[in-house]
Amino acid sequence: MNSREMTSGTTTQSPPLTKTESGLTFDAFLRLLRAKPESLDAYLGEIGASVALPTSQTTVHCRYLKFDGTNTPRVKALADRLARELINYAIPRSDIEKAHKKADGPHDAKHFAALYRKANRLFADIDKTGEGGELLLYLMAETYLRLPQLFCKMPLKTSSQMHYHGADGIHGTFDPSSGSLALYWGESKLYATPSSAIEACFGSLAPFLLPDGSSTAPQNRDLQLLNDNLDLCDPQLEAALLRYLDVDDPTFNKLTYRGLALVGFDSEFYNSTGKPVTEADLTVALSKAVDSWHNSTSHYVTKHNITSIGIELFCLPFPSVEAFRAAFLEELGIR
Numbered sequence: 591m592n593s594r595e596m597t598s599g600t601t602t603q604s605p606p607l608t609k610t611e612s613g614l615t616f617d618a619f620l621r622l623l624r625a626k627p628e629s630l631d632a633y634l635g636e637i638g639a640s641v642a643l644p645t646s647q648t649t650v651h652c653r654y655l656k657f658d659g660t661n662t663p664r665v666k667a668l669a670d671r672l673a674r675e676l677i678n679y680a681i682p683r684s685d686i687e688k689a690h691k692k693a694d695g696p697h698d699a700k701h702f703a704a705l706y707r708k709a710n711r712l713f714a715d716i717d718k719t720g721e722g723g724e725l726l727l728y729l730m731a732e733t734y735l736r737l738p739q740l741f742c743k744m745p746l747k748t749s750s751q752m753h754y755h756g757a758d759g760i761h762g763t764f765d766p767s768s769g770s771l772a773l774y775w776g777e778s779k780l781y782a783t784p785s786s787a788i789e790a791c792f793g794s795l796a797p798f799l800l801p802d803g804s805s806t807a808p809q810n811r812d813l814q815l816l817n818d819n820l821d822l823c824d825p826q827l828e829a830a831l832l833r834y835l836d837v838d839d840p841t842f843n844k845l846t847y848r849g850l851a852l853v854g855f856d857s858e859f860y861n862s863t864g865k866p867v868t869e870a871d872l873t874v875a876l877s878k879a880v881d882s883w884h885n886s887t888s889h890y891v892t893k894h895n896i897t898s899i900g901i902e903l904f905c906l907p908f909p910s911v912e913a914f915r916a917a918f919l920e921e922l923g924i925r
Contacts, residue, residue: 613826613827613829613830614764614771614827614830614831614834615764615766616763616764616765616766618764618824618827619737619738619762619763619764620736620738622738622739622740622822623732623736623738624678624732624738625678625729625732625733626733627733627734627736628733629729629732629733630671630729630730630733630734632656632664632667633655633656633664633667633668633671634653634654634655634656634668634730634906635653635654635655635656635869635873636651636652636653636654637652637653637654637873637876637877637880638652638877638880640652641880641884643884643887643888643891645888645891645892645897646888646891646892646896646897646898646901647897647898647899647900647901648849648887648888648891648897648900648901648902648903649901649902649903650883650884650887650903650905651734651902651903651904651905652876652880652883652904652905652906653730653904653905653906654872654873654876654906654907655668655860655906655907655908655909656869657868657869657872661866661867661868661869663860663908663909665908665909665910665913665914665917666917666920666921668726668914668917669722669914669917669918669920669921670921672722672725672726672729672918672921673918673921673922675725675728675729676706676709676710676713676725676922677702677705677706677709679709679725679728679729679739679742679744680709680712680713680742680744680745681705681708681709681745682745682819682821683821683822683823684821684823685705686705687823688701689701689702689704689705709744710922710923712744712745713744713922713924715919715924719915719918719919720778720779720780720915721918722780722914722915722918722919723778723779723780723852723854724758724759724776724778725918726778726852726854726906727758727759727776727777727778727850727851727852727904728742728758728759728761728776730852730904731761731774731776731850731902732761734904735761735850735902736763737761737762737763737774737850738761738762738763739759739760739761740760740761740762740773740816740820740822740831741759741760741812741815741816741819741820742759743758743759743815745819746815746819757775757776757777757794757795757798757809757812758776758777758778759776760773760774760775760776760812760816761773761774761776761850762774762831768844769844770844770845770846771831771834771844771845771846772846772847772848772900773816773845773846773847773848774848774849774850774902775795775798775799775809775812775847775848775849775850776850776851776852777791777794777795777798777849777850777851777852778791778851778852778853778854779791779794779852779853779854780853780854780855780908780911780914780915781853781854781855781911782855782856782911783855783856784853784855784879784882784883784886784905784907785886786855787853787854787855788853788883788886788887788890789886789890791851791852791853791890791903792851792887792890792891792893792894792896793890793894795849795851795896795901796894796895796896797809798812798847798849799847799848799849799896799899799901800895800896800899801847809847813835816835817832817835820832846900847899848899848900848901848902849896849899849900849901849902849903850901850902851901851902851903851904852903852904852906853903853904853905853906854906854907854908854911854914855905855906855907855908855911856907856908856909856910856911857876857879857907857908857909859871859872859875859876859879859907860872860907860908860909861909876907879907880905883905887903
């Protein structure tokens with residue numbers, strides 16, 4: 591049996607892991623990060639402090655697009671910033687490591703050019719693509735929450751004419767106090783209104799956060815894919831993590847499911863028919879809308895019975911989500 595298969599038959603069980611024996615450490619996950627805490631400071635600002643909603647285990651983080659020197663929201667600049675993350679997001683770590691080793695010298699970049707072309711061709715060339723949002727969620731998770739990506743489905747795509755199915759990606763971290771591995775299922779939605787984006791996001795995310803213990807549970811396919819495609823370029827870390835994915839290992843019982851979400855939506859506050867809008871004007875106006883986003887979040891978290899699940903939600907108003915989609919496709923050379 592392949593060591594990366596999630597076993598379901600009779601196996602020789604390993605002893606349960608304690609928090610000191612698991613082989614996982616919080617620092618090991620921090621070393622997997624590829625974004626610094628200040629990575630997005632030039633592009634996104636914060637609308638107030640993050641808020642833990644009192645009726646659930648959801649924390650809401652609200653951001654906005656900063657303005658450049660011409661007082662223009664940095665929509666196209668953010669798309670450019672995301673385009674520079676294609677390799678980190680979509681290419682397995684071992685392929686990146688091979689590119690380093692194959693280089694003919696310290697200044698040889700041809701193998702990385704090949705990786706960029708490969709990553710670029712994985713993205714959907716369709717007008718309503720949501721992959722810009724998925725890439726942004728990845729970068730926000732690494733930057734703001736310090737949650738490294740453990741698995742991306744992009745390399746598994748067989749056509750640029752479609753999106754892959756299931757959650758947008760899986761991030762993770764380790765809690766040394768309990769010895770538990772927390773996996774974060776990611777979901778991003780870009781819609782015209784906050785309520786429609788939040789409704790669609792939690793409707794898609796909820797099935798992955800509510801395991802029923804059966805072999806047909808929605809997240810089982812993602813766990814199998816993670817199990818079969820784990821690629822951290824750290825054999826010891828991979829071996830320790832794989833034990834948490836083995837349903838016949840007692841360590842599996844220390845695996846917890848959490849949610850990671852981004853909702854992007856249009857906001858009229860970026861525009862004005864009177865005097866030009868300044869960044870200060872924008873933040874004041876958006877701060878008054880935050881309560882409605884919180885209320886919508888509480889409603890849909892309750893509706894989908896995931897109030898007891900830890901969820902990190904980013905809310906990001908845009909001047910136009912369609913303009914962001916178009917800018918992202920343009921940066922990829924698709925439009």
